[in-house]
Amino acid sequence: MSPENPAILEPDALEDADRVEIPAELPVLPLRGTVVYPIMVVPLQVGRGKSRKLVDEAAVGPRIIAVVAQRDENEEDPGPEGLYEYGTACRILRLMKLPDGDFRVLIQGLRRIRVEEVLATEPYLRARVSSFEETGGDDLRVEALRNSAKDLFRKLVSTATILTDELLVALDAIADPGRLADFIAANLPVPLADRQAVLAAVDVGKRLEIVTGLISRELRVAEIQREIHARVTEEMGKKSREALLREQLKAIQTELGEGDAQRREIEELREKILAARMGEEAEKAALKELDRLSQMHPSAAEYSVVRTWLDWMIEVPWSKETEDRLDLAEARRILDEDHHDLEKVKDRILEFLAVRKLKKDLKGPILCLVGPPGVGKTSLGRSVARALGREFARISLGGIRDEAEIRGHRRTYVGALPGRIIQALKRAGTRNPVFMLDEIDKLGSDFRGDPSSALLEVLDPAQNSSFADHYLEVPFDLSRVLFIATANLLDTIPAPLRDRLEVISLPGYTLEQKLGIAVKHLFPRQVEEHGLLDRDVTIDESALRLLVDGYTREAGVRNLERELGKICRKAARRIVEGETGPFSVTAENLAEYLGPRRYESEVAERTATPGVATGLVWTPVGGDIVFIEVTRMRGEPALHLTGQLGDVMKESAQAALSWVRANAEELSIDPGEFERYEIHMHVPAGATPKDGPSAGVAMAAALASLFTGRPVRPTVAMTGEITLRGRVLPVGGIREKVLGALRAGIRTVVLPERNRKDLEEISESARNQLEFRFASEVTDVLEVALSPEPGGPGEAGPGAAERG
Helix, strand or coil: CCCCCCEECCHHHHHHHHHCCCCCEEEEEEECCCCCCCCEEEEEEECCHHHHHHHHHHCCCCCEEEEEEECCCCCCCCCHHHECCEEEEEEEEEEEECCCCCEEEEEEEEEEEEEEEEEECCCCCEEEEEECCCECCCCHHHHHHHHHHHHHHHHHHHHCCCCCCHHHHHHHCCCCHHHHHHHHHHHCCCCHHHHHHHHHCCEHHHHHHHHHHHHHHHHHHHHHHHHHHHHHHHHHCCCCHHHHHHHHHHHHHHHHCCCHHHHHHHHHHHHHHHHCCCCHHHHHHHHHHHHHHHCCCCCCHHHHHHHHHHHHHHHCCCCCCCCCCCCHHHHHHHHHHHCCCCHHHHHHHHHHHHHHHHCCCCCCCEEEEECCCCCCHHHHHHHHHHHHCCCEEEEECCCCCCCHHHHCCCCCCCCCCCCHHHHHHHHHCCCCCEEEEECHHHCCCECCECHHHHHHHHCCCCCHHHEECCCCCCEECCCCCEEEEEECCCCCCCHHHHCCCEEEECCCCCHHHHHHHHHHHHHHHHHHHCCCCCCCEEECHHHHHHHHHHCCCCCCCHHHHHHHHHHHHHHHHHHHCCCCCCEEECCCCHHHHHCCCCCCCCHHHHCCCCCEEEEEEEECCEEEEEEEEEEEEECCCCEEEECCECHHHHHHHHHHHHHHHHCCCCCCCCCCHHHHEEEEEECCCCCCCECCCCCHHHHHHHHHHHHHCCCECCCEEECCEECCCCEEECCCCHHHHHHHHHHCCCCEEEEEHHHHHHHHHCCHHHHHCCEEEEECEHHHHHHHHECCCCCCCCCCCCCEEEEC
């Protein structure tokens, strides 16, 4: 029910109300948020089911009902215990049914009643009630209280803006002191409990005392409002009216004692700040902001900003950390269980644990794992965290161009948050997790800043003990974090940032390593992920070898796992369609699962004719082979280069041609041929940009092969830079190039003599499958690479040979 403003009855109506006889039993209408007094006519909106039934039935009888206020206005169906003891007997003057089924009722208050006993609760409340007459209304004390109440109410009307002057006209028309008290109480902006106290006061003197006290309190509130208004106006000057109202509301709440909830909240935050065991500077800043928060009203715009900042300060793990598992044997077991090979990384983690066992306050290392896609860099982070017994946190840096992503936004910005470093630590819940910075080589920069510069502080052990996030604005200790960055190549990492990283290279896998990874990790995982059992599908070694060699050509094992997943899906479908297993995958039936073989070795075919040599190249996804093709046409002497070659590679081609021409007689080449032919050198694939000096020896071999008519042996590949004097200079990426040669079916690799030391980085299994020849001069390369007679492939010629 939603009552509207009450109205005063005319004197004749009041006399009529006094003559109405009140039945001993009445239906009880619960009323929300207001009290009806005997002198009032009040319109109500009746919408609750029981209440609608009550007024509908009461309207056809004597139309007398009991109206009683409910204690909790949010209660939908109050029982006897949910109502006050005193109420008002009322008469229904008018009833109108609205289109939505609700009733609009006009009721007239008759006399005070008390609910003696509830007789029924269905279909609505019915109770035995007793009405009573007022007492103590004729002595001088009552007269004095009446005059005092009228004077105070007049003063309140002139002071409070929510009361209108029309009330004074009605006030002067009421002579009866009891009804005067009821009228004033009905128009005061006081809580329901105070209104109910006035209704329950049978003694007129007592009632006037209550009303006088309520008026005095409202006068004090109004006086405080005026004082606040004057003080705030003087202090704030041109500040907004919204701030003025907040100050007024705050002072009113303080006067009425309504700020307890906010004080409790402030104390809870204070306890959490102290329990977080922040550093001295951070705790001082947090307590200072908490004091500011206690002075704000919750509706203030800055309140939520400060509260959010305090929540972040409390939830960041300032002192929480996990205990490292210092059992080296167990850590080694976990690392071997999760990853095949990767010995360098495993050794580095075990070294960290060994030193950590001897020196408890050891700072975390800053590792960077560099290698082609699919070799297990990212998954290695989780394995390291499991081996150390630490939590794992990871953020991807690929494509980040805003410095604020690392350091956070300042609190002056709307929706500001800490940077990804602090956010990840909060999710991890400890201050010493294994923290993976994925794809650090793919950071960008623009007008918003340079994230790589922000990482300089994060990844510097000498500075990160006091890392300052722009949002928190207090130092946070990152020295206990074990950072592991991953990258595909180092060239795109800025030099100052690269200088802070301990780089560990992860080469591509050999065939034997891929077989081990597939058997131990990839195939069992795919079987489980596709809902199969180990006995449902099996794959033998011959099928795995064919799968690696004929269906994937990569440095890592990502595509290998996809192909194994395809096999498992085929098996799962056959099982669901009713076929009975187990299904055994062999080299003979592998094509039934994966289709025809995708990769064939074309080395022998491509190098069978003179003028084609096989070079070795390094790419971001691992090493590979490249064919250098040379042909000649009659015409003016010229050298044409195609295949998207860079400037350095073009210069290498020119140097190779110059050396071959200068040494034509030693190579049994007629020098006059260079005057009769124009030469075209092409390096497939034409759509891929290429550059670098390492193809120099292959270009020289291709030119020598063309003009001598001696093909390059199909199983020989080479790399090295050449000079005009025929020297072979060292090049980089030897490990990746050797593994690429092994994947392509090469059997003999020609390397610069000064790269001999790089063989130590290649696994023993890879070295055992290849023959290595080392060259100091271009003539050493040609002795190994060129067939002894024109048109014949032959075997690798004499030279400095070495088996792994």
